[in-house]
Amino acid sequence: MKNSLSYRITWAIRIIVSALFIFSGIVKANDPLGFGYKLEEYFTVFGLPFLNDYSVAFAIFICSLEIVLGGLLLLGFWRNKVLWGLIILIVFFTFLTFYSAFFEVVTSCGCFGDAIPLTPWQSFAKDCVLLLMISFLFYHRTKIDSLIKDEYTQSILTACIIVVSLGIGVYTYNFLPIIDFLPYKVGNHLPSLMAVPEGESLDEYETIYTLHNQATEETRKMTDKEYLKQEIWKDESWKITGEPETRLVKKGYQAPISDLIINDLDGINRTEEIIENPGEVLLIVAHDINKTNKDGLSRMNELAQKLAEDYRIYSVLLTASSAADVESQTADLTLYADVLFADAVPLKTMVRANPGLILLRDGVVIKKWHFHLMPNAEKLASDHILQE
Numbered sequence: 001m002k003n004s005l006s007y008r009i010t011w012a013i014r015i016i017v018s019a020l021f022i023f024s025g026i027v028k029a030n031d032p033l034g035f036g037y038k039l040e041e042y043f044t045v046f047g048l049p050f051l052n053d054y055s056v057a058f059a060i061f062i063c064s065l066e067i068v069l070g071g072l073l074l075l076g077f078w079r080n081k082v083l084w085g086l087i088i089l090i091v092f093f094t095f096l097t098f099y100s101a102f103f104e105v106v107t108s109c110g111c112f113g114d115a116i117p118l119t120p121w122q123s124f125a126k127d128c129v130l131l132l133m134i135s136f137l138f139y140h141r142t143k144i145d146s147l148i149k150d151e152y153t154q155s156i157l158t159a160c161i162i163v164v165s166l167g168i169g170v171y172t173y174n175f176l177p178i179i180d181f182l183p184y185k186v187g188n189h190l191p192s193l194m195a196v197p198e199g200e201s202l203d204e205y206e207t208i209y210t211l212h213n214q215a216t217e218e219t220r221k222m223t224d225k226e227y228l229k230q231e232i233w234k235d236e237s238w239k240i241t242g243e244p245e246t247r248l249v250k251k252g253y254q255a256p257i258s259d260l261i262i263n264d265l266d267g268i269n270r271t272e273e274i275i276e277n278p279g280e281v282l283l284i285v286a287h288d289i290n291k292t293n294k295d296g297l298s299r300m301n302e303l304a305q306k307l308a309e310d311y312r313i314y315s316v317l318l319t320a321s322s323a324a325d326v327e328s329q330t331a332d333l334t335l336y337a338d339v340l341f342a343d344a345v346p347l348k349t350m351v352r353a354n355p356g357l358i359l360l361r362d363g364v365v366i367k368k369w370h371f372h373l374m375p376n377a378e379k380l381a382s383d384h385i386l387q388e
Contacts (some may be wrong), residue, residue: 001289010143013133014073017086020130021070027113029063029169031177032056033352038110045105051290060145060169065089067165068158073137076146076153083138090131097124099214176370183256184350184358184365190275191363193256200253208245211238234239260346265323270340274279274316276363280385282307282315284337286355287347289321297355298333305336306377311385320344 029037036055051058069089072082093111100106101120118126137144141326148154172178180186183193196202207224215237222232224244232238262271266285274281284300286292304315315337319326327338352356355367359380366384370376375383 006140007143010137013136014144017130017133017137018070018074021073021086023069024112025063025068025165026168027115028059028110029067029165030115030172030179031113031181031352032059032063032169032173033346034066034114034177034182035059035063035110038106038347041106045099051349056173060166060173063169064162064165067168068161071161071165072145072158075148075154075157076144077148078227079141079144079146083134083141083144086134087138090127090134094124094127094131097127100124115179125316129208139283152161173352174370176356176368176373178367182349182370184367186367189364190257190360191272194258194260194275196253196255201250202252202322203248204250204252205246208247209240210242210244212241212292213237214239257346259343262318262340262342264338265338274340275360277314277360278362280311280313280366281360282313282337283350283358283360284315284317284355285319285347285351285353286317287320287344288354289325292329292354293371294329296374297354299332299374300355300357300371301330301333301336303357303374303377303380307380308336310377311381313385314338316340318342318347318350320347 033056036059039055039058040049040052043049043055065085066089069082069085073079073086093109097109097111097120100109101124104120106120108117109120111118111123111126146154148157184190209222209224209227210219211222211227211232214217219241222230227233260271261269261274262274264270274283282304284297285302286297304313307313308315317326317335317337317339319339319341320343321329323339324343350356351368351370353370353372355371357367357371357374359366359368367380
């Protein structure tokens with residue numbers, strides 16, 4: 001009976017599950033390269049690093065699958081196949097999130113991308129609830145009716161959903177995310193995001209010593225505070241052995257950007273100089289110079305030359321690669337940007353392209369470009385550079 005309580009509950013759960021899968025798929029498809037980085041973490045954990053080269057393809061496929069299954073469940077098309085697909089997918093996700101949480105191997109599962117960061121245990125709890133909901137739908141699958149009965153129309157709509165879901169991931173991979181949820185998004189003042197606000201506390205750690213009594217052969221562990229309070233260091237029979245352990249006691253304020261350190265070839269820290277530079281600075285970000293798009297890098301170098309000559313704009317090539325690799329990969333170029341070095345993680349976060357462009361003014365992100373959508377110097381200057 002369509003007016004029965006179980007039918008109404010089935011419809012409500014059907015909407016919730018569909019919405020969650022569609023939302024999850026779209027949010028990750030908005031940034032498939034970021035989701036691909038997350039998959040690489042899982043590949044490393046499970047000893048499958050050879051799959052890293054296919055991480056983006058897997059990311060786009062998984063995002064599309066979530067959107068398609070969620071959409072078809074809502075429409076009621078291919079009921080049994082869709083429910084089986086949802087069960088297999090949620091069991092797989094539940095295993096991954098439990099493994100991540102229990103063994104503390106991946107700090108964030110990336111379920112909702114960077115839009116809604118979840119801890120591994122939160123992700124696991126979410127997947128358990130979804131597993132129960134999907135199991136309920138499977139048990140009451142006869143109550144899931146198709147909103148459109150004509151099979152030809154169902155096939156056309158299904159094909160459209162597949163094309164659109166794949167298209168979102170392909171588009172954002174090639175032209176940057178439609179919505180940027182990362183701390184380096186346009187409009188953000190980077191120095192502010194790297195600083196700890198006044199009054200905020202930092203992380204608190206304690207050091208644990210392993211002590212050995214040379215007279216009694218007793219061994220004990222003691223924190224640094226206990227060690228000082230008990231003045232055990234005055235007893236010469238107690239000696240610290242091994243390396244001290246450091247443990248986080250209290251989590252403090254975490255700056256949105258806490259891992260960006262920019263050094264030159266001599267190891268001199270240039271972070272403040274680059275990030276807080278008055279006026280415009282063009283950042284060419286190529287986190288892996290060996291895998292960067294060579295044509296894109298060449299065009300960015302030409303842009304840096306033009307901006308330096310006509311507008312006196314300072315340009316920097318930021319990379320996590322070695323100086324030798326940079327020299328090897330740019331041997332056929334006359335670089336018009338200073339080469340500086342940073343860790344790959346913040347560089348991957350800065351811009352989802354290899355290479356990508358970022359224009360800063362007084363520490364504010366003015367604009368970001370994928371190498372597929374680079375402007376010429378005149379267009380960039382007229383739109384984004386303040387003329388004297």
